[in-house]
Amino acid sequence: MWALTLTSAAPTPLASVPLYGQYEITLAGPSEATVANPFEVELSATFTHTEPPTGTPIVVGGFYDGGGTYRVRFSPSAEGEWKYTTASSAAALDGSGGEFHVVKKAAGDRGPVFSKGSGLYYSDFTPHVSVGTTCYQWASKGFDMQAQTLETLKASPFNKIRMTTFPKWYIFNRANPVETGAPYAISPGSAAANASAWTCVGEHCPSLSGSFDLKRFNVSFWQNYDRLVGALKEQGVIADIILFHPYDGGHWGFDCMGGTDAEKYDTALDKFYLRYAIARLASNSNVWWSMANEWSFNKCKGRGVNESAKSPHPSPSPVWDELFETLAAADPYGRQASIHNGNLLYNHSRPWISHVSLQGMEETTPAIRQKYGKPTLWDEVRYEGNITSSFGSLSAAEEADRFWWGAALGVHVGHSETVLRAAVKDDDAQPLWWAKGGTLVGESPPRIAFFKQLWASTGADFGALTPAHASYGQAGDPVSDTLTGDSVQLVKFRRQGTWNLPLPTSGATVAVDVHTLPFTLLFTKSAATAA
The missing domain is CATH 3.20.20.80 (Glycosidases)
Structure with missing residues (x-):
């Protein structure tokens, strides 16, 4: 008795890239030997997230990298399956397509920083302080x-x-x-x-x-x-x-x-x-x-x-x-x-x-x-x-x-x-x-x-804090520049003297003697630090 066994090749796994990482398409195309200026060749790729919610397709420009090599680089903003199709003024670069898989972001990667109001934040919405x-x-x-x-x-x-x-x-x-x-x-x-x-x-x-x-x-x-x-x-x-x-x-x-x-x-x-x-x-x-x-x-x-x-x-x-x-x-x-x-x-x-x-x-x-x-x-x-x-x-x-x-x-x-x-x-x-x-x-x-x-x-989050000039009831130039929030207050003195500071972190008032400048106080609910 003859037995017929059918086999099929395992599907090739999709390339994977971490969230906020970089997926690169590399293509061979016209070089200096075949066109007047390969840097003028137009190239782009349209990336589409194929898992719900699909979102709007993203068009990304490509560039010439010498030696007849062209690249398109893409940073995905969502996990899951993506596909792409290229478009170009050069036939060799036009209509190329593919798929890839976006996995969780790399360990320690908090994603790009963005602005919201007066604050800077990582993509996980934690505050970013630029130093x-x-x-x-x-x-x-x-x-x-x-x-x-x-x-x-x-x-x-x-x-x-x-x-x-x-x-x-x-x-x-x-x-x-x-x-x-x-x-x-x-x-x-x-x-x-x-x-x-x-x-x-x-x-x-x-x-x-x-x-x-x-x-x-x-x-x-x-x-x-x-x-x-x-x-x-x-x-x-x-x-x-x-x-x-x-x-x-x-x-x-x-x-x-x-x-x-x-x-x-x-x-x-x-x-x-x-x-x-x-x-x-x-x-x-x-x-x-x-x-x-x-x-x-x-x-x-x-x-x-x-x-x-x-x-x-x-x-x-x-x-x-x-x-x-x-x-x-x-x-x-x-x-x-x-x-x-x-x-x-x-x-x-x-x-x-x-x-x-x-x-x-x-x-x-x-x-x-x-x-x-x-x-x-x-x-x-x-x-x-x-x-x-x-x-x-x-x-x-x-x-x-x-x-x-x-x-x-x-x-x-x-x-x-x-x-x-x-x-x-x-x-x-x-x-x-x-x-x-x-x-x-x-x-x-x-x-x-x-x-x-x-x-x-x-x-503390700059976006949630309020800066102001403070005079503490005194005439003349401001006594301090003061940044205030629910749990923190930063006081940067501009004038020498003894000043009675109201503390929103506790509701109390504290007398501060400022004999030399610069003098800065950072108050939190549990402590005060001078700098």
Whole structure:
């Protein structure tokens, strides 16, 4: 007797990715050998959650990663089964599809941070307190210094780092990104293609403006940038990516890619760059966007700006509005986004703005916070250091005190450091953290760590606390900046004297003698701590 046995291959299990993780589609397509410019090939993928509730399909832009390789990166916001289909101007990339499974988020991953009212929250709705630092162009420095920067961050209190994509040509910063390269490809035969010009250091170096093909990206730079953002995520650090800045000085030409005439400025190349950067980076759940640092100092983008506007009143900024519209359309996740002021404020009521990013304007901060009703961050409060510029000459105590002051106003605060090394005589070789990363040698980080630990112990939520100037019945300037909630009160004194403080945490009144400033008190229902 013959027996017939039927067998079937086991179904191939779907690829899995954790919630808020990154699913990547990799496709082979046109290369430099087959099309004029593969960076201009259009590619996107539509992702659909196939389990109820299905939700709205999400369209995600793709990008060219060199060598005929194209990628689409997606960060899912719901567990379960997903499917995708690609669309492209290139036949080889069009109509590809697949499915994958989203599992529970990775251990320790609290998901992306979002704004609600004046508070910042993780995706599990626990409060987030931003304790940031600025390290502008560390992604453009050598690989050893980048590794050192990551190691320094591990031992620091900082959970956010402000970082540029473009290098800076500025005091202490006059050097080309020799090891990492620039974000754009160098044009053959250009000034930057000359080794002596590219390796030149100092203000005497020749301009390299016009040396870069602004429609072709340097994929090795961007692949390394991907790596750095991913490493920050593993360490629980937000990458607050500064997309534009005014510190080019005409050296590379990245600040004014649409021309130097503000009235005729063409945003096409800026938008091309934005769409590429967003396609590469937005799927990282630790990414925030800072459209620009000191936006109003970028004069080529200043069409329609009112130079007479005074804080807390914003200036019109039509070019920046246009760029924000591009960012909002290209970012399917709506990552945190803001813009950092120079002498003028941006209109933070715009729908694409998630939080207010400030430097200076401390006295108008309460009015700004109330006006916009969004989380407010002092991303720059000047820096601990000893350089001659006033922005980098605070003592460690003064730098740390800015965190208490900001907290009393319901404001998140950021740090940086500009401590000169006596043994380094060349300014452009100074390894200042503010500019280049590396190591922290100042004394404010441990003080800031104390603030962070103590504040976290209260469980307080900036979004549920009310900041106010308090006078305690006295005439004249306010006695203190005071942040009050049901179970916590933070009092940052502005004047010396003996003051009778009402405590909403207990209903009692306490007399406080303030003989020296700065002086700060943090009250909870069970304790009071002086700082």
